[in-house]
Amino acid sequence: MPEGDILHRAARTLTSVLVGHELTTGELRWGDLGGTDLTGTVVTAVVPVGKHLLTRLEDGRTLHTHLRMEGSWIIQPAGSAPARRLTRDPHVRAVLGTSRHTTFGHRLGMLDLITTADEATVVGHLGPDVLAADFPGAGLAQALAAFERHGDRPIGEALLDQRLVAGIGTIYMAESLFLRQTYPWAVVADVDVPSILMTARHLMARSVAAPTPTATGSSVRGTQSRVHSRAGKPCTRCGSPVAVAPVGRPPRERPAFHCPVCQTAGRER
Ligand SMILES: [Zn+2]
Secondary structure (H helix, E strand, O other): OOOHHHHHHHHHHHHHHHEOOEOOEEEEOOHHHHHOEOOOOEEEEEEEEOOEEEEEEOOOEEEEEEOOOOOEEEEEEOOOHHHHHHHOOOOEEEEEEOOOEEEEEEOOOEEEEEEHHHOHHHHOOOOOEOOOOOOOOHHHHHHHHHHHHOOOOEHHHHHHOOOOOEOOOHHHHHHHHHHOOEOOOOEHHHOOHHHHHHHHHHHHHHHHHOOOOOOOOOOOOOOOOOOOOOOOOEOOOOOOEOEEEEEOOOOOOEEEEEOOOOOOEOOOO
8 A cells, every 4th residue: 555655756746747737637537526627727736644645726625535555646748648548547536637747546545526624524533644844843742642642552553543643554664663673563652652753754755755665765676675575585684584464453454564583672561
């Protein structure tokens, strides 16, 4: 599932091609929104909030989207062969185009058109975005207060709870806990939450700035994570096989990749 770094990358690209431009195409292929035509309105901002994206329009509305499991935003030159092909793709859920570029919301998992003043109805439940400009300022303080209220939950599960902090998924949960040598099932009250959250932010911000998404700083295939999706492969620190086991309560369990030898912080109470 795309995490906050992917959303920030998408927002950056969509901002560069859409913001300040009048839409020459504005088509939503989503349930009741199927007849919506956004042509003629101007995009004023594209704002990531955790794993959500808010595309604000001059007419006072906001297009709210979520990539869910396998969604993405694809940008093509207007009128190009790939753009013509994507226009016919049944998995495209939104088409926002200007005279120069056409953007395609491909396999989106959520789409709403709401009044900009009502954005809180779709993102108000989220904790602070770990990549927001005011994190580590007000955002970190707010997240720490929320984690403190969930002191008895496993840290791996709490990091994935978007109500406590927004943007972290299974990749950055696993990678941050590995770097902090923390056991994913240690309870929140027993681990160094500020260090873990700042590690997640650092890794994700570096991924946003990198040529391609990466949790390690390396863009070389196979070296973009230390533990995530590396079950059975040697730990980059101690050489023991990386393990994977579920965190979270059914039916919302998610895989926690980890090194059983290195990640001992918080393990013993
Ligand atoms: Zn290890």
